[in-house]
Amino acid sequence: MSTNRYLNAGQPGAGVTVDNMASRVKAYAAIDTTGANTIGSSLNISSVTDIGVGDVTVNLALSFAAANYVPLTSKDYSVSVSSNIARPLRNSVSVLRVQCYENGALQDTPYLGAQFSGTLAGQ
Amino acid sequence: MKLDPRTTTVNDLPAEVREALAALHPHDRLQWAAENLERVETDLIVVIETDPEAQAFVLVPAPEWMACAMFGGINPPIEAYHALEFDDGSPVLHRTFHGAPEAQDSLTVRNGHLLTLALPCPPMSEREAMEYLVLKDAPREVWDADKRSNSARFAICSRDQVPSERTFRNAWRMTDG
Numbered sequence: 001m002s003t004n005r006y007l008n009a010g011q012p013g014a015g016v017t018v019d020n021m022a023s024r025v026k027a028y029a030a031i032d033t034t035g036a037n038t039i040g041s042s043l044n045i046s047s048v049t050d051i052g053v054g055d056v057t058v059n060l061a062l063s064f065a066a067a068n069y070v071p072l073t074s075k076d077y078s079v080s081v082s083s084n085i086a087r088p089l090r091n092s093v094s095v096l097r098v099q100c101y102e103n104g105a106l107q108d109t110p111y112l113g114a115q116f117s118g119t120l121a122g123q
Numbered sequence: 124m125k126l127d128p129r130t131t132t133v134n135d136l137p138a139e140v141r142e143a144l145a146a147l148h149p150h151d152r153l154q155w156a157a158e159n160l161e162r163v164e165t166d167l168i169v170v171i172e173t174d175p176e177a178q179a180f181v182l183v184p185a186p187e188w189m190a191c192a193m194f195g196g197i198n199p200p201i202e203a204y205h206a207l208e209f210d211d212g213s214p215v216l217h218r219t220f221h222g223a224p225e226a227q228d229s230l231t232v233r234n235g236h237l238l239t240l241a242l243p244c245p246p247m248s249e250r251e252a253m254e255y256l257v258l259k260d261a262p263r264e265v266w267d268a269d270k271r272s273n274s275a276r277f278a279i280c281s282r283d284q285v286p287s288e289r290t291f292r293n294a295w296r297m298t299d300g
Contacts (some may be wrong), residue, residue, distance in 0.1 A: 021148070021150070024150075036168075036287065037181065037183045038183075042186075042187050044153050045185045045188065046184065046260055047183055047184045047256055047260045048182075049171075049180050049181065049182050049260070050180065050183065052293050053289065053292045059260040061185075062149055062150055062199075063232060065231055065232050066231045066232065067229075093215060108292075120235070121207065121215075121232040122236045122240075123148070
């Protein structure tokens with residue numbers, strides 16, 4: 001396992017080991033939902049489920065320890081519509097559902113980004 | 124140069140590298156794979172139907188994950204996922220595409236170490252990887268004979284068997300053909 005270890009001999013806290021796993025981004029994906037749901041790049045994502053227009057679930061390869069993980073989502077921006085929203089709905093520790101809206105209606109998008117932080121199960 | 128999982132597997136690595144890889148945390152193995160394996164863009168997808176009156180779902184594998192599955196030595200075994208439990212004893216994978224019970228919001232996975240300690244999977248073919256993916260990412264009602272509803276079914280098929288035109292996406296249904 002790759003870790004950053006700080007050993008401050010003779011200093012307060014000497015011998016304390018710090019593992020940078022906690023601060024890492026645990027998963028990410030860039031998804032095009034307009035055609036065949038292609039995944040441009042990803043880490044710790046096993047699959048994406050197309051469940052309807054502008055509506056996908058992002059399935060994690062490794063689960064989080066609890067549903068209090070932090071998902072950040074974004075989508076492409078179009079000046080011609082009044083609202084561009086990628087709405088994350090935490091489904092469970094291993095699934096994030098994301099709904100993409102334009103002008104208040106679900107809409108497919110050529111770029112949906114999702115990034116996850118938190119504590120993985122077993123971490 | 125990255126390794127191509129279609130032609131090279133974990134078994135082609137020196138024994139000491141295989142052992143070092145297996146000893147890593149699974150998240151570190153995924154990072155190793157991201158740095159060392161070519162993505163595998165498969166033509167296979169899974170079409171899933173849980174209700175004949177509702178639209179079909181389409182499960183698309185991540186190319187990076189397919190690379191890990193086909194290379195081997197990265198992903199935990201499916202049994203480790205199925206054994207995951209919350210601290211109230213309920214299974215982690217019990218969910219639908221539309222969400223897990225709200226009660227899960229306050230729960231913690233109590234045996235996540237199973238993913239960390241289990242020996243990683245050996246190399247798989249594309250088809251075997253898709254079957255593994257169904258067992259991991261599709262709701263249990265779709266694939267578990269004991270919990271399966273009569274209307275739930277799935278099919279592993281190629282992308283060209285799914286319409287590319289999405290105007291009527293929410294009317295897609297599975298056919299028997």
